[in-house]
Amino acid sequence: MSEPISGKSLHGHLDTMVLAVLDKSEAHGFEVWKRLEAQAKGGLKLKEGSLYPALYRLETAGLLTARKEEDDSSRRGPRRRIYKITRKGKRRLDQGRQEWQHFVSVVECVIGAPA
Amino acid sequence: MSEPISGKSLHGHLDTMVLAVLDKSEAHGFEVWKRLEAQAKGGLKLKEGSLYPALYRLETAGLLTARKEEDDSSRRGPRRRIYKITRKGKRRLDQGRQEWQHFVSVVECVIGAPA
DNA sequence: TAATCTATTTAGTCTGTCTAAATAATAGCT
DNA sequence: AGCTATTATTTAGACAGACTAAATAGATTA
Numbered sequence: 001m002s003e004p005i006s007g008k009s010l011h012g013h014l015d016t017m018v019l020a021v022l023d024k025s026e027a028h029g030f031e032v033w034k035r036l037e038a039q040a041k042g043g044l045k046l047k048e049g050s051l052y053p054a055l056y057r058l059e060t061a062g063l064l065t066a067r068k069e070e071d072d073s074s075r076r077g078p079r080r081r082i083y084k085i086t087r088k089g090k091r092r093l094d095q096g097r098q099e100w101q102h103f104v105s106v107v108e109c110v111i112g113a114p115a
Numbered sequence: 116m117s118e119p120i121s122g123k124s125l126h127g128h129l130d131t132m133v134l135a136v137l138d139k140s141e142a143h144g145f146e147v148w149k150r151l152e153a154q155a156k157g158g159l160k161l162k163e164g165s166l167y168p169a170l171y172r173l174e175t176a177g178l179l180t181a182r183k184e185e186d187d188s189s190r191r192g193p194r195r196r197i198y199k200i201t202r203k204g205k206r207r208l209d210q211g212r213q214e215w216q217h218f219v220s221v222v223e224c225v226i227g228a229p230a
Numbered sequence: 231t232a233a234t235c236t237a238t239t240t241a242g243t244c245t246g247t248c249t250a251a252a253t254a255a256t257a258g259c260t
Numbered sequence: 261a262g263c264t265a266t267t268a269t270t271t272a273g274a275c276a277g278a279c280t281a282a283a284t285a286g287a288t289t290a
Contacts (some may be wrong), residue, residue: 002276003214003217005217005218005221005222006247006248007127007247007248007276008126008127008246008247008248008276008277009126009127009128009214010126010246010247011123011124011125011126011127011245011246011247011278012123012124012126012245012246013124013222013226014246014247016226017222017225017226018124020225020226020227021225027256028268028269029266029268029269030267030269033268036225039224039225040221040224040225041224043217043220043224044221044225046247046284047245047247047248047249047250048268048269048270049248049249049250049270049271050246050247050248052268052269052270052271053246053247053270054247054269056270057246058221061270070202073256074256074266075256075257075267076252076254076255076256076257076264076265076266076268077255077256077268077269078253078254078255078256078257078267078268078269078270079254079269079270080268080269081268081274082269089251092251095226096226097226099124100207100222100226102158103124104219105158106155106158106213107128107132109150109154109155109156109158110136110154110155110159110217111128111131111132111134111135111211111212112135112212121278121279123245123246123277123278123279125277125278126245126246126247126276126277127276128279129277129278143237143238144237145236145237145238145239146239153277161278162278162279162280162281163237163238163239164234164239164278164279164280165278165279167237167238167239167240167277168239168240168277168278169277171239172277176250188287189287190236190286190287190288191234191236191237191283191285191286191287191288192235192236192237192238192285192286192287193233193236193238193240193284193285193286193287194237194238194285194286195236195237196237196238197276231281231290232289232290233288233289233290234287234288234289234290235286235287235288235289236285236286236287236288237284237285237286238283238284239282239283239284239285239286240280240282240283240284241281241282242279242280242281242282243278243279243280243281244277244278244279244280245276245277245278245279246275246276246277247274247275247276248273248274248275248276249272249273249274249275250271250272250273250274251270251271251272252269252270252271252272253268253269253270253271254268254269254270255266255267255268256265256266256267256273256284257264257265257266257267258263258264258265258266259262259263259264259265260262260263260264
């Protein structure tokens with residue numbers, strides 16, 4: 001098996017991935033992280049130091065909104081921030097998916113497409 | 116049409132692309148650049164400030180060797196540096212191709228594979 | 231001689247991911 | 261009460277790689 005994806009190769013595609021998981025339903029940061037790990041079937045190793053800045057970046061860009069979760073005394077830890085994709089975020093997701101496909105086709109022109 | 120690829124999305128994949136074009140035959144930097152542009156069919160906009168540092172990086176990593184071109188007074192400009200892929204570079208290219216495919220499959224797990 | 235073409239080099243910036251640790255708040259145990 | 265484990269977020273600082281932009285080089289052509 002290959003190494004999990006991380007680092008430089010993710011550059012610029014993480015935002016689209018985050019938007020994609022939040023497009024299914026709203027979620028707090030830690031759950032976004034778990035969804036990413038789960039959907040990538042162990043192929044992804046993402047650090048908090050990458051995810052939370054990405055969420056912040058998307059929020060300030062108006063692609064996500066965030067609200068504090070209402071108090072739930074059946075769970076531990078600090079109040080979670082629930083992120084929800086905006087209409088602008090959905091448009092950006094579409095665009096990101098197109099860019100992704102374009103990116104893949106261009107790189108494969110050069111390095112040689114898989115069989 | 117999509118925008119040409121540049122910037123962050125290239126991160127970490129440029130090295131593999133450069134190795135791929137040099138795997139066909141040796142070439143000087145400017146020709147590497149032209150081959151990349153040609154093979155990407157206009158889908159790539161690469162700057163000298165990205166290519167030459169990449170060549171330097173690959174050379175110091177032992178993936179390429181470089182030699183000064185012999186004098187050819189039928190052309191203008193300074194002596195060109197001819198780059199040639201090494202055995203180590205070829206191995207790295209294979210590895211880069213595998214990493215690329217893994218990367219693509221992981222990202223598509225998350226953002227939704229194309230049809 | 232100036233302009234143009236081919237080619238390379240390099241100084242400095244920016245962005246995004248990383249490492250690493252601190253902080254928050256509660257549950258469950260002794 | 262105090263300790264530890266769990267869940268979750270935040271943040272400081274390092275680092276890599278692509279960027280902008282311009283300087284430099286040498287030969288040809290006008």
